[in-house]
Amino acid sequence: MSKEKKGKVNEEKYSMDTQIIYGKDVSSKWDYSHHVTAPISSSTTFRLDSVDRGALGFMQFAHTDDQDDQTPILIYDRLGEPNKDMLEENLAHVEKGEMAVTFASGMSAISGVLGVLTQTGDQIITHTTLYGCTISLFKNWYPRYNIEVKTIDLTVAANIENVANENTRVIYFETPANPNMDIIDLAALRKIVDELNESREEAQKIQIVVDNTFATPFCQRPIELGSDFTVHSLTKGIAGFGTDMGGVVIGRNEYRDALLLYRKDFGGVLNPKSAWAILTYGLPSLGLRQKQQIASAMRIAKFLEENPKVEKVSYPGLESFKYYELAKKQMSDFHGNFAPGSLLFFTLKGSTPSDCKEKGRKFMDFAADNAYTLTLAVSLGHTRTLIEHPASMTHSVIPPDDLADHGIDAGGIRLAIGLENVEDILKDLSDSLDVV
Amino acid sequence: MGFSTDAIHAGQSPDPTTGAVMTPIYMTTTYAQPELGLNKGYEYGRTNNLTREALENNIAVLEKGKYGIAFSSGVAAVHSLMGLLKPGDHVIASKHIYGGTYKVFENFISNYGIEFSWVDMSSIENIEPVIKTSTKLVFMETPSNPLLKLTDLKAGAEICNKHDLISVADNTFMTPYFQRPIELGVDIVIHSSTKYLNGHSDVIGGIVVTNNEEYHQRLRFMQKSLGAVPSPFDCWLTLRSTKTLAVRMEKHNQNSIAVAKYLKDKNYIKKIYYPGLLEHPQHELAKRQMSGFGGIVTVDFGDINIAKKLFKNTKIFELAESLGGVESLLNHSATMTHASVPEKERLEMGITDSLVRISVGIEDVEDLISDIENAIK
Numbered sequence: 001m002s003k004e005k006k007g008k009v010n011e012e013k014y015s016m017d018t019q020i021i022y023g024k025d026v027s028s029k030w031d032y033s034h035h036v037t038a039p040i041s042s043s044t045t046f047r048l049d050s051v052d053r054g055a056l057g058f059m060q061f062a063h064t065d066d067q068d069d070q071t072p073i074l075i076y077d078r079l080g081e082p083n084k085d086m087l088e089e090n091l092a093h094v095e096k097g098e099m100a101v102t103f104a105s106g107m108s109a110i111s112g113v114l115g116v117l118t119q120t121g122d123q124i125i126t127h128t129t130l131y132g133c134t135i136s137l138f139k140n141w142y143p144r145y146n147i148e149v150k151t152i153d154l155t156v157a158a159n160i161e162n163v164a165n166e167n168t169r170v171i172y173f174e175t176p177a178n179p180n181m182d183i184i185d186l187a188a189l190r191k192i193v194d195e196l197n198e199s200r201e202e203a204q205k206i207q208i209v210v211d212n213t214f215a216t217p218f219c220q221r222p223i224e225l226g227s228d229f230t231v232h233s234l235t236k237g238i239a240g241f242g243t244d245m246g247g248v249v250i251g252r253n254e255y256r257d258a259l260l261l262y263r264k265d266f267g268g269v270l271n272p273k274s275a276w277a278i279l280t281y282g283l284p285s286l287g288l289r290q291k292q293q294i295a296s297a298m299r300i301a302k303f304l305e306e307n308p309k310v311e312k313v314s315y316p317g318l319e320s321f322k323y324y325e326l327a328k329k330q331m332s333d334f335h336g337n338f339a340p341g342s343l344l345f346f347t348l349k350g351s352t353p354s355d356c357k358e359k360g361r362k363f364m365d366f367a368a369d370n371a372y373t374l375t376l377a378v379s380l381g382h383t384r385t386l387i388e389h390p391a392s393m394t395h396s397v398i399p400p401d402d403l404a405d406h407g408i409d410a411g412g413i414r415l416a417i418g419l420e421n422v423e424d425i426l427k428d429l430s431d432s433l434d435v436v
Numbered sequence: 437m438g439f440s441t442d443a444i445h446a447g448q449s450p451d452p453t454t455g456a457v458m459t460p461i462y463m464t465t466t467y468a469q470p471e472l473g474l475n476k477g478y479e480y481g482r483t484n485n486l487t488r489e490a491l492e493n494n495i496a497v498l499e500k501g502k503y504g505i506a507f508s509s510g511v512a513a514v515h516s517l518m519g520l521l522k523p524g525d526h527v528i529a530s531k532h533i534y535g536g537t538y539k540v541f542e543n544f545i546s547n548y549g550i551e552f553s554w555v556d557m558s559s560i561e562n563i564e565p566v567i568k569t570s571t572k573l574v575f576m577e578t579p580s581n582p583l584l585k586l587t588d589l590k591a592g593a594e595i596c597n598k599h600d601l602i603s604v605a606d607n608t609f610m611t612p613y614f615q616r617p618i619e620l621g622v623d624i625v626i627h628s629s630t631k632y633l634n635g636h637s638d639v640i641g642g643i644v645v646t647n648n649e650e651y652h653q654r655l656r657f658m659q660k661s662l663g664a665v666p667s668p669f670d671c672w673l674t675l676r677s678t679k680t681l682a683v684r685m686e687k688h689n690q691n692s693i694a695v696a697k698y699l700k701d702k703n704y705i706k707k708i709y710y711p712g713l714l715e716h717p718q719h720e721l722a723k724r725q726m727s728g729f730g731g732i733v734t735v736d737f738g739d740i741n742i743a744k745k746l747f748k749n750t751k752i753f754e755l756a757e758s759l760g761g762v763e764s765l766l767n768h769s770a771t772m773t774h775a776s777v778p779e780k781e782r783l784e785m786g787i788t789d790s791l792v793r794i795s796v797g798i799e800d801v802e803d804l805i806s807d808i809e810n811a812i813k
Contacts (some may be wrong), residue, residue, distance in 0.1 A: 017600070030453065030454060031452055031453045032475050034467040034468045034469070034470075034475070034478060035462065035464040035467060035468075036464050036465075036466045036467060036468055037463050037464035037465065037466075038463070038464070039460035039462040039463055039486075040460055040462075040463055041454070041456060041460050042456075042458050042459070042460055042672065043450075043454075043456035043458035043459075043460070044457075044458070045458075046450070046454060046455040046456055046457060047450040047456075048454065048455065048682055069708035073534060074454050074455060074456070080452055081454075081456075112499045153757035200608045234743070276463070280463070304501060
């Protein structure tokens, strides 16, 4: 927004529903002044005016402390450009973090924050159930750098005490977890990590990193609940329309420079056109979309739970859900209402595990061919309801025999609710279940 | 500055607030006003847009004009000329004009009490006899679509000056790289920027350029009031395209000369139209007013079956409307661009059923020639 506005607005006195539309009232990131909607930056390089100013720009890059919230001297898109800068400011604000650094994709953000926090010899503790590509990152790449990734059941926070050692640097997890919706108690974890950190030097302290993609900041702000960093695949609920890829790391100011350097040198930068779309369409409509999707997810979860062909439904909003009470404590919208999210995971009944899987396949194939509102596709947080089979798609990196160890039912079905009229989704689900 | 330098720099100074070397896509539709009655010259996206301004200034400079006024299509640009006319006025237009322009004039603007005369402007002396006291504007298009008949722009502009008429030239086929009507005395240049100016068959657009302050004001008013404005994104894409206009036009020209030379003596060709060939009846005029001959070659096979063979069998050339893109296209004028012209008039014009307009792209010319050869074989 305009720097030329006379008064300085105190954003905090407005509700977050309003703040996600406006972000910071006065941004030093781009004085595009009287334009009501931000322009799309489309320059890879920026005029530096003089050698001295150029030198100052390079000196100031990744030196947050020296900048004092002045307008940055822009040099080159990979280092920073106004659309990303504005989006970062708003994402940090909505996630209650001090700063945000965007990346080209969710995986780029995850590998970015872990790249900054760990080095050879360090240990990362993670949860048994994780997004398939994150598992792949840990399994296929980290052994090369001799970074140990210890997988444990984090739904029991005390388990950390059994595996944490002097090399532990990061506790990394998703809550809800992809795809089985496991919920991890952030407050309990924070307490244990604080105890472990008590005797540690600053650089040796264990950092809690939470992937908040499933919940989105509308349903949950992990930093408020005790995480040090929040990461997102912006591609999902935040961008919201299935048109743009992106990722973000949100956390304390002291890590901003390292993240900027990492992004500059590894090059996983978010393109400005996507940053603009997320800034202009994605984030401002997040609340409206989430409200609709949560209401639909609740109806659908109940419908599935009552359907005789369904074995089990995992949705944080269901009282029957294993972590219901914890979900109620952790997942709430900007006004404190329970906000159990837009994803659910369910399994069909069968005589044997392979029968369950076969029935699930039949159900999804029928939906793929016949349903108007169910699209068989990976990704989530879309305007369209997406259905997928984690064991053969998003989590195919896990060998079939190991699926159970990762808390994933071989026949499990992940449903990411879109913005359709819920009656239509229910109709398509019902028709597809009828053929099983 | 030279043409290529202007194409790359004109109208595009680095963004003042960030130093961005390339023009941003200014997306806002509205502008915040600091107080009642005060704005920074920008109020609403239909009236002002910075990306559009950059494009307008860029093409104005290339056409050696002061003012550019961009539209959402070429025919929207043609429509804006109505802003220069009033009921009772008379317009003289080229008989060999693009079908879409013909339709705007004959089927629409004529309903507002404006009268049209259609003359063969390949002989410029045909204009003066139809001038009357109510004549206001002369509309030329050179080379014409699809028969590539030329109009002597300098002579046309002189006649208009003598009789105090507004001279307009459609410069879509040549682009300012090969022909600059304003330098030859013409008042207003008009383009379908969909064609060579954008050049990649992915943006529909039009633009009008003039040096005349009064015409500029009236056309600007039409842009604002008719509202047929291009989107900032389309302006940005077109602005990206004009940067390569010079190299694209050079290659279109080279390839077209090669294709025309290859085809001209083939026994399956009844007639070939290309201003770059010595055989073109206006080749001398072409050399005088154009610095190249463009990317359109039109051929009459004399037999529709040969044309059909070509349409069916080519692997590179696609049968499609439009022209001026980097990819080569074929067009059957009788059923496509000139379908709205009554058959008798169409045949009189020379647009036979066996006529094919070839928009020669910038592919490797050997491939283009062998594609035609193999298709007809």
